[in-house]
Amino acid sequence: MKKIHKQSSLxxxxxxxxxxxxxxxxxxxVQIFVKSHEISNQTKDVTIAMNYCTGVxxxxENDPTLYQNKKEYFKYYNQNWEKSSKKKxxxxxxxxxxxxxxxxxIQVKAYQQKKKIYSLNDEVYVKEDIYGN
Structure with a gap:
């Protein structure tokens, strides 16, 4: 009896x-899967931000007069990257x-809340009209 008890406890x-x-x-x-999901979402946000900044x-480049000199413009988007108001x-x-x-x-920066996620800089030579036209 004692031998069976030792085997069962083992x-x-x-x-x-x-x-x-x-x-x-x-x-x-589970921790690895959660972290990979977070990284995937961050990558998606950076990719979309890059596309929007490149579009700007x-x-x-097509029309350098589109934005006024020394003025800052803002475009706002909700969590699905659809245009929204500043509050949302x-x-x-x-x-x-x-x-x-x-x-x-031009300097274009993309922010998620207040955290910068992407930025681009560009320069365009604006040819002056020497004839005044």
Whole structure:
């Protein structure tokens, strides 16, 4: 009788150790999946911000007079990157333009809440009309 009792207690101990090991490895895996989901969302936000900022720069390169000198413009977007009001905005794109000599410079920054997630700078040479037309 005593021999059977020792074997069953050893089996239970092995079973407890195995369950503990699987619980710990499950916790580690869940943490890894949660972190990868967060990184995926951050990457998606940066990619969308990059597309919007690039779009602003392309508009600027096509028409450098689109934005006034030394004035800051803002575009606001909700959490789904749809245009929204300032109060409901999750993302903000800031556009600042300045002119030095014949170079028009633009700086475009994308923010999530108050955290900068992307920025671009560009310069465009503005040809002056020597005939005054």
């Amino acid at each position: 089996f239970i101990l092995e079973l407890i150790i195995s369950i503990t090991f699987f619980v710990l490895s499950t916790l580690v895996c 720069l392309e508009e600027f 905005a999750t993302y903000t794109i800031s556009i600042y333009c300045k002119e030095e000599n014949s170079l028009k410079k």
